Amino acid sequence: MRRSPVFLITVLCFGFAFFYIPILSMMVYSFNGSRLATVWGGFSTKWYVSLLSNKQVIAAALLSFKIAVVSATFATILGTMAGFALSRFRKFRGRTLFSGLVTAPLIMPEVITGISMLMFFILTANWIGWPGARGFSTITLAHITFSMVFVTTIVQARLGQADRAIEEAAMDLGSRPWQVLWDVTLPTAFTAILSGWLLAFTISLDDVVITSFTTGPGSTTLPLLIWSKVKLGVTPDINALATITVVVVGIGVALAGWVMHRAEKRRLADERMAFSSND
Amino acid sequence: MSVSRPFSIARWFHRRGWSDLIIGLPYGWLLLLFLLPFLIVLAMSVGSQAPTAPPVGFGGEYPWINPRGYQRLFTDDLYIRSFLISLMNAGLATLLCLGLGYPMALGLTRVAKSWRNILLMLVILPFWTSFLLRVYAWMGLMGKSSWFNQLLTDGWNLLVPVDWAVKSIPMMHSNFAVVLVMVYTYLPFMILPLYSSLERLDPTLDEAAMDLGSRPFRVFLDVTLPQSVPGIIAGGLLVFIPAAGELVIPTLVGDASTPMIGRVIADEFNSARDWPMASAVAVALLVLMVGPTMLYSRYQARAEEGPGK
Numbered sequence: 327m328r329r330s331p332v333f334l335i336t337v338l339c340f341g342f343a344f345f346y347i348p349i350l351s352m353m354v355y356s357f358n359g360s361r362l363a364t365v366w367g368g369f370s371t372k373w374y375v376s377l378l379s380n381k382q383v384i385a386a387a388l389l390s391f392k393i394a395v396v397s398a399t400f401a402t403i404l405g406t407m408a409g410f411a412l413s414r415f416r417k418f419r420g421r422t423l424f425s426g427l428v429t430a431p432l433i434m435p436e437v438i439t440g441i442s443m444l445m446f447f448i449l450t451a452n453w454i455g456w457p458g459a460r461g462f463s464t465i466t467l468a469h470i471t472f473s474m475v476f477v478t479t480i481v482q483a484r485l486g487q488a489d490r491a492i493e494e495a496a497m498d499l500g501s502r503p504w505q506v507l508w509d510v511t512l513p514t515a516f517t518a519i520l521s522g523w524l525l526a527f528t529i530s531l532d533d534v535v536i537t538s539f540t541t542g543p544g545s546t547t548l549p550l551l552i553w554s555k556v557k558l559g560v561t562p563d564i565n566a567l568a569t570i571t572v573v574v575v576g577i578g579v580a581l582a583g584w585v586m587h588r589a590e591k592r593r594l595a596d597e598r599m600a601f602s603s604n605d
Numbered sequence: 606m607s608v609s610r611p612f613s614i615a616r617w618f619h620r621r622g623w624s625d626l627i628i629g630l631p632y633g634w635l636l637l638l639f640l641l642p643f644l645i646v647l648a649m650s651v652g653s654q655a656p657t658a659p660p661v662g663f664g665g666e667y668p669w670i671n672p673r674g675y676q677r678l679f680t681d682d683l684y685i686r687s688f689l690i691s692l693m694n695a696g697l698a699t700l701l702c703l704g705l706g707y708p709m710a711l712g713l714t715r716v717a718k719s720w721r722n723i724l725l726m727l728v729i730l731p732f733w734t735s736f737l738l739r740v741y742a743w744m745g746l747m748g749k750s751s752w753f754n755q756l757l758t759d760g761w762n763l764l765v766p767v768d769w770a771v772k773s774i775p776m777m778h779s780n781f782a783v784v785l786v787m788v789y790t791y792l793p794f795m796i797l798p799l800y801s802s803l804e805r806l807d808p809t810l811d812e813a814a815m816d817l818g819s820r821p822f823r824v825f826l827d828v829t830l831p832q833s834v835p836g837i838i839a840g841g842l843l844v845f846i847p848a849a850g851e852l853v854i855p856t857l858v859g860d861a862s863t864p865m866i867g868r869v870i871a872d873e874f875n876s877a878r879d880w881p882m883a884s885a886v887a888v889a890l891l892v893l894m895v896g897p898t899m900l901y902s903r904y905q906a907r908a909e910e911g912p913g914k
Binding site (some may be wrong): 331332334335338340341342344345346347348349351352355362365366381385404407408410411414415416418420423427429430431433434435436437438439440441442443444446447448449452468470471474475478493494497503506507513516526531532533534535549553554556557559560564565567569571572574576578579580583 | 613614615617618619621627628630631632634635636637638639640641642643645646649659679688705706708711712713715716718724726727728729730733735736737738739740742743744745746748750752753768778792840846847849850851852853857862868870871874880884887890891895898901902
């Protein structure tokens, strides 16, 4: 039998402490009464009050949310198309370039993506007068571009594993191709598409670097607001904001994990039933 | 069954022309909004700085191809130094991630199944929270008056002779801080590929080696470690590649006098308004990334195939 891995468990504990102590410390200090962000001055919820009554913060959060929903939705549509194309269409003209184009943004340093987008927008504004002002539209276009490839990667991997015999069986049984796509292929990839959307949403909500290059006057997203505050040093209301974020994300991830786990289980059960009723 | 396979869904889509739309839309999007902007950077890198808007001149009084940006890369101390600092910081962060992430990933494969999913979730969870806020969390901890810094200071003062005693440990705005925060933010990228390659190892191999009289550590060196090389390389590059081009971390916790390359690019572009120079540095960074990236895609494919191939 295996020996009890004392060393490994110790490192594991240390690792999780390393992961969570900074976050917990930040959460504790969000209830700090003192003005100095790092010195304890009694329990208080005043930073939450000041945060939630700050119109700038609310506006930035709403803008970030809007951009994230729109860009994640478009990124999911485009990314799923690309993933479907790469996993189902074996040969087409320019396939090599295409598969290069869906991997390159994954490894391109964000600074470079950022300046290339900004140069592009400035030059097109010079040549064809668009975009007149940078803001919501330019940020959203940039976010769609770099998050769609994450969706593609996930969907392509899922469709690559999927049993294509089921699609063929449906066709043999007389389903029209659109029906097969709608009833077999897309449900198979449903969890992948959903996690793709969630990933695209989170990436967009979180992005600082590319947003900072593609934004214009008056369009401040939440990360940009945090960025400009944090560059000046530690401020206590950011602790409160971080706490809210961590709690919301924690609940969201747990919920999404649960939903996907259930959907996946149901899909596997359906497949198994379909196969066993054949015997 | 599959005598003639009369229809494949792909063939139908081809015949009806739908495939053109399904391929064309994302393809066109990426050509227009990813490849074209990148080609612009490539063109700008041989442009000349000009007092116009946009601040670049081509043709006319300026040369069509101006190698000034690339020349300065090799002659100006700033660029060589910041490239070296980037490589060093990213390399150090990668090694530390490996040192901490490997035992963690191995430990995850050894805990009870029921715990494993929860622990894996806990590894991924910080990744879903804001990157910026995770950097910020360390800014709070490293500050001079924070409890963490004071705890380390007290420990230091206890261990060293009295005249070495300090009031606080200067952690912020140093390369140490940059590496530490990079390890913190990129550690999940190391743990996850390592975990998935270690999880697939056949435990009976370990047992066989043990039965044949190997000591546990030798079993690790001779059996486990060689089989996890693809995972190590995949995880290492997943940390190294983004770390080398990092902008946020060096700007917030780094030392402005020893900037990393990402910060140099942003400064050349924003403050100096020197598009050609920023582009030349960007192209050089990409050229440096090509090697590791090719390596990554090779080992990634191998890591997915599973161990021992």
